[in-house]
Amino acid sequence: MPKKSSLTRDPSLTRQKLIDASVGLILRQGFNATTIDDICSESGLTKGGFFHHFENKNTLGRAVIQWWSQMGTDLYKKAWQDSEEDPLKQIHRMFDIMISFTERPDAPCVCAIGMMSQELSLTHPDLRKDCARELGLWTENMARMLKAAQKKHAPVTSFDPIQVAWFLNSLWQGSMLISKTRQKPQMIRDNLHLAQSYVNALFRSP
Amino acid sequence: MPKKSSLTRDPSLTRQKLIDASVGLILRQGFNATTIDDICSESGLTKGGFFHHFENKNTLGRAVIQWWSQMGTDLYKKAWQDSEEDPLKQIHRMFDIMISFTERPDAPCVCAIGMMSQELSLTHPDLRKDCARELGLWTENMARMLKAAQKKHAPVTSFDPIQVAWFLNSLWQGSMLISKTRQKPQMIRDNLHLAQSYVNALFRSP
Amino acid sequence: MPKKSSLTRDPSLTRQKLIDASVGLILRQGFNATTIDDICSESGLTKGGFFHHFENKNTLGRAVIQWWSQMGTDLYKKAWQDSEEDPLKQIHRMFDIMISFTERPDAPCVCAIGMMSQELSLTHPDLRKDCARELGLWTENMARMLKAAQKKHAPVTSFDPIQVAWFLNSLWQGSMLISKTRQKPQMIRDNLHLAQSYVNALFRSP
Amino acid sequence: MPKKSSLTRDPSLTRQKLIDASVGLILRQGFNATTIDDICSESGLTKGGFFHHFENKNTLGRAVIQWWSQMGTDLYKKAWQDSEEDPLKQIHRMFDIMISFTERPDAPCVCAIGMMSQELSLTHPDLRKDCARELGLWTENMARMLKAAQKKHAPVTSFDPIQVAWFLNSLWQGSMLISKTRQKPQMIRDNLHLAQSYVNALFRSP
DNA sequence: ACGCACGGGACTCCCCGTTGGT
DNA sequence: ACCAACGGGGAGTCCCGTGCGT
Numbered sequence: 001m002p003k004k005s006s007l008t009r010d011p012s013l014t015r016q017k018l019i020d021a022s023v024g025l026i027l028r029q030g031f032n033a034t035t036i037d038d039i040c041s042e043s044g045l046t047k048g049g050f051f052h053h054f055e056n057k058n059t060l061g062r063a064v065i066q067w068w069s070q071m072g073t074d075l076y077k078k079a080w081q082d083s084e085e086d087p088l089k090q091i092h093r094m095f096d097i098m099i100s101f102t103e104r105p106d107a108p109c110v111c112a113i114g115m116m117s118q119e120l121s122l123t124h125p126d127l128r129k130d131c132a133r134e135l136g137l138w139t140e141n142m143a144r145m146l147k148a149a150q151k152k153h154a155p156v157t158s159f160d161p162i163q164v165a166w167f168l169n170s171l172w173q174g175s176m177l178i179s180k181t182r183q184k185p186q187m188i189r190d191n192l193h194l195a196q197s198y199v200n201a202l203f204r205s206p
Numbered sequence: 207m208p209k210k211s212s213l214t215r216d217p218s219l220t221r222q223k224l225i226d227a228s229v230g231l232i233l234r235q236g237f238n239a240t241t242i243d244d245i246c247s248e249s250g251l252t253k254g255g256f257f258h259h260f261e262n263k264n265t266l267g268r269a270v271i272q273w274w275s276q277m278g279t280d281l282y283k284k285a286w287q288d289s290e291e292d293p294l295k296q297i298h299r300m301f302d303i304m305i306s307f308t309e310r311p312d313a314p315c316v317c318a319i320g321m322m323s324q325e326l327s328l329t330h331p332d333l334r335k336d337c338a339r340e341l342g343l344w345t346e347n348m349a350r351m352l353k354a355a356q357k358k359h360a361p362v363t364s365f366d367p368i369q370v371a372w373f374l375n376s377l378w379q380g381s382m383l384i385s386k387t388r389q390k391p392q393m394i395r396d397n398l399h400l401a402q403s404y405v406n407a408l409f410r411s412p
Numbered sequence: 413m414p415k416k417s418s419l420t421r422d423p424s425l426t427r428q429k430l431i432d433a434s435v436g437l438i439l440r441q442g443f444n445a446t447t448i449d450d451i452c453s454e455s456g457l458t459k460g461g462f463f464h465h466f467e468n469k470n471t472l473g474r475a476v477i478q479w480w481s482q483m484g485t486d487l488y489k490k491a492w493q494d495s496e497e498d499p500l501k502q503i504h505r506m507f508d509i510m511i512s513f514t515e516r517p518d519a520p521c522v523c524a525i526g527m528m529s530q531e532l533s534l535t536h537p538d539l540r541k542d543c544a545r546e547l548g549l550w551t552e553n554m555a556r557m558l559k560a561a562q563k564k565h566a567p568v569t570s571f572d573p574i575q576v577a578w579f580l581n582s583l584w585q586g587s588m589l590i591s592k593t594r595q596k597p598q599m600i601r602d603n604l605h606l607a608q609s610y611v612n613a614l615f616r617s618p
Numbered sequence: 619m620p621k622k623s624s625l626t627r628d629p630s631l632t633r634q635k636l637i638d639a640s641v642g643l644i645l646r647q648g649f650n651a652t653t654i655d656d657i658c659s660e661s662g663l664t665k666g667g668f669f670h671h672f673e674n675k676n677t678l679g680r681a682v683i684q685w686w687s688q689m690g691t692d693l694y695k696k697a698w699q700d701s702e703e704d705p706l707k708q709i710h711r712m713f714d715i716m717i718s719f720t721e722r723p724d725a726p727c728v729c730a731i732g733m734m735s736q737e738l739s740l741t742h743p744d745l746r747k748d749c750a751r752e753l754g755l756w757t758e759n760m761a762r763m764l765k766a767a768q769k770k771h772a773p774v775t776s777f778d779p780i781q782v783a784w785f786l787n788s789l790w791q792g793s794m795l796i797s798k799t800r801q802k803p804q805m806i807r808d809n810l811h812l813a814q815s816y817v818n819a820l821f822r823s824p
Numbered sequence: 825a826c827g828c829a830c831g832g833g834a835c836t837c838c839c840c841g842t843t844g845g846t
Numbered sequence: 847a848c849c850a851a852c853g854g855g856g857a858g859t860c861c862c863g864t865g866c867g868t
Contacts, residue, residue, distance in 0.1 A: 011851065030325045032238040035835060049852045051837065114383060118324040119236045121386035132387035166393050167377070167400045174380025177320060180327035181338035187372050194373045198404060217825065241861060254827045421829060442737045444650035447857060461830045463859070526795060530736040531648045533798035544799035578805050579812045586792025589732060592739035593750035599784050606785045610816060629847065653839060666849045
């Protein structure tokens with residue numbers, strides 16, 4: 001049990017407060033429009049404190065990407081943690097998790113990495129690479145399950161699991177993007193259901 | 207016949223120069239990161255000129271959305287202008303056009319409306335509405351063709367043309383988004399081909 | 413007669429106000445310690461205005477060097493403007509002018525270029541070059557007079573006019589430097605008188 | 619005998635490390651441009667450590683002046699340590715030492731006290747006084763030798779040893795100052811040689 | 825229709841110094 | 847004796863927008 005000092009000074013907690021505040025602001029208004037002042041006043045720190053924890057805004061951006069990806073993976077992990085389960089079922093668990101994101105009240109279904117990829121890919125090489133890596137991770141996990149499902153179910157339709165994984169990832173990101181303009185997340189759910197049928201169709205004998 | 211002054215001052219042309227410059231910059235670095243100074247120096251004007259044509263940056267944003275959508279529609283229109291053609295073929299023409307966007311050298315396959323939707327939807331209601339309208343237009347066109355194809359081909363698989371159109375639009379936007387992090391547009395093409403198969407499958411008897 | 417608009421907007425005058433304020437501040441506290449806010453509040457402008465006239469602080473520094481050198485040359489010019497005069501007499505006029513600098517009340521005898529050379533030579537190559545050029549100008553003028561005096565008076569003591577000019581320039585700069593620590597300019601005057609004797613000795617037959 | 623802890627913690631050594639780092643940085647970029655962070659990272663300490671040894675930046679400045687002067691005196695002392703020697707010879711030893719400063723590779727011929735006098739005299743009374751004292755020390759030493767030489771050689775030319783000492787000190791400081799803008803120290807050597815001739819001339823019968 | 829000068833207000837980043845702990 | 851976390855307050859730069867002038 002880590003001994004916490006009575007002091008309100010817990011560096012890793014402070015750092016996390018900064019990241020949390022940043023994530024919230026970035027999701028809403030984007031990375032560029034989010035100022036360090038915003039972040040500080042949101043997290044009750046001062047700029048002096050901010051720059052103790054992060055060398056610059058870019059570094060914060062990388063930490064945000066890192067953290068968002070970690071958080072996502074932790075949530076998605078529930079889909080495949082039962083390694084005995086039918087991989088096709090695991091995939092559907094993934095969809096269920098994604099659908100659940102659309103059902104949280106007071107939390108719009110948006111993606112920090114999607115936002116930062118849009119804004120920063122062509123101007124911030126390091127952030128672009130980080131986004132690419134984390135998007136690739138999602139894809140790899142999905143591809144792994146698809147491949148396992150192929151092995152188990154031997155579908156007649158042949159497909160490349162990686163391509164299909166990118167297809168699903170793109171759909172997911174695009175759904176969240178477009179949905180931001182429409183305020184109601186119903187379309188995302190519709191898309192995910194169509195995607196489920198699509199995946200089912202891959203494994204259904206004609 | 208409008209009398210041209212001896213000067214090369216053509217207001218609507220100047221306005222267009224501003225929009226062109228803005229589009230280029232927004233595609234690359236986003237709306238928020240694009241400053242009016244950037245736009246002016248890119249288009250060889252001064253801020254005085256800018257503010258003559260646009261009330262503020264927001265107004266410019268709306269003009270950019272408008273213009274980008276118009277330009278897109280003009281390009282996509284070729285897909286359905288031959289109203290006699292099989293609507294399924296028209297849909298495939300749409301895909302061909304989209305694929306051609308990925309093949310232009312020196313012009314990354316990105317969407318200004320996708321960018322602005324991401325950045326501005328939750329903070330700029332007017333721009334959000336504009337984006338929603340223009341994204342809706344694409345969807346409507348696609349849905350119209352899908353419905354016509356349904357009528358013509360009477361597929362066994364039943365589907366809602368509007369839902370499928372949103373599905374395709376989301377995939378398209380998401381593909382461009384993710385592809386920005388990967389620098390090679392191959393993934394977009396793969397996705398579009400999978401989408402073509404998907405649409406074909408909708409109309410193929412099982 | 414240049415028509416002045418009734419407006420208080422005279423760009424070149426504003427620019428000069430900025431330079432004047434900068435010079436005053438730099439003389440007192442140095443370039444590094446002089447903030448743009450200082451300059452603005454001293455000259456009644458805002459930072460927005462400042463950056464309209466100068467790209468950055470460095471550019472201002474260059475303008476200050478330029479202006480200081482010009483002002484100096486204008487003052488020293490009186491020493492040699494009568495081209496008929498004995499060059500040795502011209503040199504003594506130079507000394508008189510320098511001595512007069514030590515006698516101005518409320519204006520300490522200091523040199524902006526000396527200050528900036530000290531502070532910036534090893535870190536700001538462009539400013540270093542500018543300082544070098546302007547210091548060289550003073551030296552050239554002095555060397556020119558020395559050479560002319562050599563020609564006219566044919567002294568037995570041989571010397572290199574350029575070396576002696578640098579010697580005098582160094583003495584002058586060093587006098588002002590050290591004198592800053594002593595608050596009374598008497599030492600500068602003593603040094604200048606010694607320098608006059610030194611020059612005289614160069615031309616006196618042994 | 620002070621007991622050394624097993625740690626390599628030697629307070630007075632640490633203090634010296636801070637001074638050394640400060641001197642190096644001040645010589646290069648001046649006192650104002652040298653930040654405490656610079657000094658800490660240069661000397662491998664943290665700010666906590668810095669403020670343990672120095673109350674504030676001003677206090678450090680005083681220590682730097684003190685240390686620089688001490689170091690200088692130690693070097694110059696060799697000129698006059700043989701008290702039996704002809705004082706004129708001692709003076710020439712001084713010049714030799716100064717010339718040797720111009721010949722060290724990788725160490726530009728610059729003076730920390732000259733730098734700090736320029737930057738701080740008019741704004742930091744305590745530092746100004748310290749600089750004045752240390753500059754006075756050099757002058758006193760030089761004046762002492764000049765006076766002794768007067769006594770010994772009884773020159774026809776009468777002069778005030780203190781005035782001449784200030785003259786030489788000013789020349790020395792000014793040479794280093796101007797030379798910073800020219801990157802090659804040749805001019806300093808030329809000036810010192812001229813100064814040697816000047817001193818010789820004082821003692822030579824006409 | 826467009827340019828120039830400028831205001832006012834951020835924005836990123838830095839800098840000196842303090843406080844509590846080891 | 848030394849360090850890490852943080853506060854408070856700029857510094858330099860930029861940015862949107864205005865208003866006058868042509």
